[in-house]
Amino acid sequence: MTELIVIDVDGTLTDGKIYYSDNNEEIKAFNIKDGLMIASWNRLGKKSAIITGRISSVVERRAKELNITYVEQGIKEKNKKLEEICEKEGINFSNVAVIGDDMNDYSMMKLVNKTFAPLDANAFIYDYVSTPLIKKGGDGAVAEMIERLLKEENLYEKFLELWVK
DSSP: OOOEEEEOIIIIISOSOOEEOTTOOEEOOOOHHHHHHHHHHHHTTOEEEEEOSSOOHHHHHHHHHTTOSEEEOSOSOHHHHHHHHHHHHTOOGGGEEEEOOSGGGHHHHTTOSEEEEOTTSOHHHHHHSSEEOSSOTTTTHHHHHHHHHHHHTTOHHHHHHHHOO
């Protein structure tokens, strides 16, 4: 049973594009479908984590809106951060699912059995993962991953009960 989902940001939760305004503000676009599924995952009593190599106040804001359990930014060794989170939570790697799109996600993907990648991921990562997705990063790939997990683990009815009463 999956207890923790780990999400990369750029290229996974977003389309990988970074915009800068004239005021030097960073702008990213997040897919509302991904957000709904992450929030639902958390409402089902599960845990979620963002582990990303960049640092962005926009990511912090979005994570707070979705009640993401862990927000780890500026992480160079993602595998070590994942190990820390699992140790703190007492979660075995067999109960973790990771979604990422590029080589900097590979170290944490090697630790777990349930790995996912958006359609437009780096070719190596896309071929490596246990579950290649049909949605692109920033276009519902995270929602697709969560929906698959809910169905595989017979939690989809519980998910629906959150919204259909």
